[in-house]
Amino acid sequence: MIIVVAAIAAILTVPLSGVSLAPLSRVTFRGSGLVWLAIGAQIVITAAPLFPNWLGRPLHLTSFVLAAVFIWLNRRLPGVLFVAVGAGMNLAAIAANGGVMPASAAAWRSAGLPTTANGFDNSHVVAHARLPWLGDAFAIPRGWPFANVFSVGDAVVVFACGYFAHAWCRRFRPSAASGPPASLSTVTS
Amino acid sequence: MKSITYTGIRVLGVVSTVIAVVVAIGAPWKWT
Numbered sequence: 001m002i003i004v005v006a007a008i009a010a011i012l013t014v015p016l017s018g019v020s021l022a023p024l025s026r027v028t029f030r031g032s033g034l035v036w037l038a039i040g041a042q043i044v045i046t047a048a049p050l051f052p053n054w055l056g057r058p059l060h061l062t063s064f065v066l067a068a069v070f071i072w073l074n075r076r077l078p079g080v081l082f083v084a085v086g087a088g089m090n091l092a093a094i095a096a097n098g099g100v101m102p103a104s105a106a107a108w109r110s111a112g113l114p115t116t117a118n119g120f121d122n123s124h125v126v127a128h129a130r131l132p133w134l135g136d137a138f139a140i141p142r143g144w145p146f147a148n149v150f151s152v153g154d155a156v157v158v159f160a161c162g163y164f165a166h167a168w169c170r171r172f173r174p175s176a177a178s179g180p181p182a183s184l185s186t187v188t189s
Numbered sequence: 190m191k192s193i194t195y196t197g198i199r200v201l202g203v204v205s206t207v208i209a210v211v212v213a214i215g216a217p218w219k220w221t
Binding site: 007022024026039063090151 | 199200208210211214215
């Protein structure tokens with residue numbers, strides 16, 4: 001869950017920098033149901049015990065296709081290009097390895113994750129992985145909060161979240177160009 | 190003029206969707 005925590009922290013840097021998050025209320029996403037559908041599919045394939053690999057792998061890739069359609073529908077929002085880049089990096093690694101995110105053995109050990117899998121595992125150490133540098137090659141070590149593995153694509157997506165929140169909220173920030181408040185104009189004139 | 194409650198709920202909805210995108214793209218395989 002380190003990626004989720006990092007994304008929330010990235011969004012919270014907006015109010016911490018003195019800018020209100022209120023303008024986010026004006027955002028209208030198109031096709032947001034696709035994202036929830038993708039999550040639903042991923043929860044099923046990762047949480048269901050002994051979920052078969054032959055079904056889990058194509059469903060895993062399908063969930064990325066759903067996310068990709070959502071990204072395309074919302075391509076005009078700020079930062080979505082970065083989301084697309086991060087998602088593309090993860091998708092490339094998963095697609096190149098038959099539907100599984102290849103993890104670095106060192107990162108996997110460092111995070112203290114189990115070495116054996118029961119049923120479908122959407123990220124695991126893959127022997128002779130393709131595009132290993134796009135896989136889960138980094139780790140929050142065991143013993144640290146939210147110890148786990150993550151990829152370059154994950155980091156790009158987290159950055160994109162922060163970029164989106166900052167760019168959108170600053171777009172509606174009152175600027176100096178609009179002139180001083182009426183009360184101040186009265187004082188200075 | 191939108192109420193603070195309305196704005197707050199809308200902001201939470203947007204943030205939830207943003208987090209959902211992060212989960213859909215990057216996080217689920219970390220649910221070990």
